[in-house]
Amino acid sequence: MRVWFNRSFSSVHTAIDLIRQADRDGRFTILHTNPNPKSPVARLAHEFHLEPTGLASSDYIDWCVDFCLEHKVDIFVPGREATAIAGAHARFEAIGTRVQSAGSEAALLLIHDKARFYAETDLPGAPVAEFRQFEDAAGFEAAYDALRRRHRTLCVKPAHSIYGLGFAVLDEKRNSAELLMAGAEYYVSLDDFRAGLEKLGSFRSMLLMEYLEGREYSVDCVGDSGRLVTAVVRRKSSQAGAGQRIDQRADILEATAQLCRTHGLNGIFNVQFREAGGQPRILEINPRMSGGIGMACVAGPNLPYIALCGFADGFDHVDIPPVRNGIRVAELARAVELA
Known part of the structure; x- marks a missing residue:
């Protein structure tokens, strides 16, 4: 099965690495495109191709459709132009490509507009500031x-x-x-x-x-069109070098599940909370992988692999390990040589 990750945030490197580690049978062939031929992800994907710059959104979608057709892409996980691509699923489906978007185009437009998102959010367990x-x-x-x-x-x-x-x-x-x-x-x-x-x-x-002065929480999630499949809650530390604690707070998980249902969230997404008076308050939804996705996966579930397998086969066929609650995690930089 051929899976394409286009240009995205730096976390795409971690995601592809995690998928390749878990895909012991070699079922998935990972393609990546980027305008930068020296991108570190180029060394990690099975196939790397350059993608154009300077295109208008509609022209870029045309290029994506052509790329999927030419390279026989089965699943497309968009980063660049993800919101516009979410509104063009039918074009990809017509050529045999399924698109794993974090939500509908309307949902993504709402989430990216924090003023409108805050105004429309009704979340008693974690109210908006x-x-x-x-x-x-x-x-x-x-x-x-x-x-x-x-x-x-x-x-x-x-x-x-x-x-x-x-x-x-x-x-x-x-x-x-x-x-x-x-x-x-x-x-x-x-x-x-x-x-x-x-x-x-x-x-x-x-x-x-x-200003919410309490502790900050980052929740890395996998959704199935509005159903929260699994989530890992990371509690951030105010002390430099102290790492983060996996803290599966029931109130934060319930608020996250409610947001997932409300916005029909799908695939990998991230939710940020911060405490005030001991109560979590919603900061934002990031409809993409977070920069800390690797730390979350140390706690058990390989979230990128779970999201991909569930999208490909349905989540009834996916083994989801329990979260190792209470462990402390951190991320270390690693130097590599670029080709």
Whole structure:
């Protein structure tokens, strides 16, 4: 069975490696495409091909269909243009290729729009942090006035972002130079932020939110069109080098299962939570493999392999090991030579 992973996040290297380790019978032939011929994944996949750059979304989908046809792809696991590809399943099915999307196009559009996702999320077991959306300095001031009355610390982040880019806690006492000297990562001076907004005029949609000060949890999951098949909960440590603890909290697993049902999630996805007052609060759904997928798999279930086998054959035929709850895991960098 020929399985194609197109250009994606760096976690695709870990995923392909895990699949190849588990596929002892050599059932799956893994293809990977990337514009970079020196991509480390090129050495790991059975077949590597270059993919084009600079294409519009519709043109890239045309190229993907042609690639699947030419290379006889049975299963396509999209990274690049995953949302648009989720809306084009029929084109791939017509040539005999099944696409493993994390959700429908509508679901993915909602998940990627954090303002709309927060507004529409009803999750009593892990409620959304209180937030306001703003797109100019006046909007920020109105949002700040409303939220600061109820919350001691506030933070900002873009409505559309990945990897936490653009997230910052608002510091009301220190200026930017003081924060820089203190090495205060992910903090921004409130006064400097205000001054910057005034100079910008209008800008992309941003969110002002209550800052959740508790522990952070990352949940790596496999879904089957809305049913949570298995999940591994990683509790992050605030201490550098301390690794992460596998912590299968029942409340977090139930909230994750509810999100999976609500959004019809499928294949591998990730959910982020953070505590406030001991209660988990939903941060976001990442409809893709997380950067920590390898750490999750140390706890037992080989999530990429389970997701692929379940999609290929149905999950009734897949052996899913129990999660080794309570163990501590970490990830170590490894140097390699590029061809």
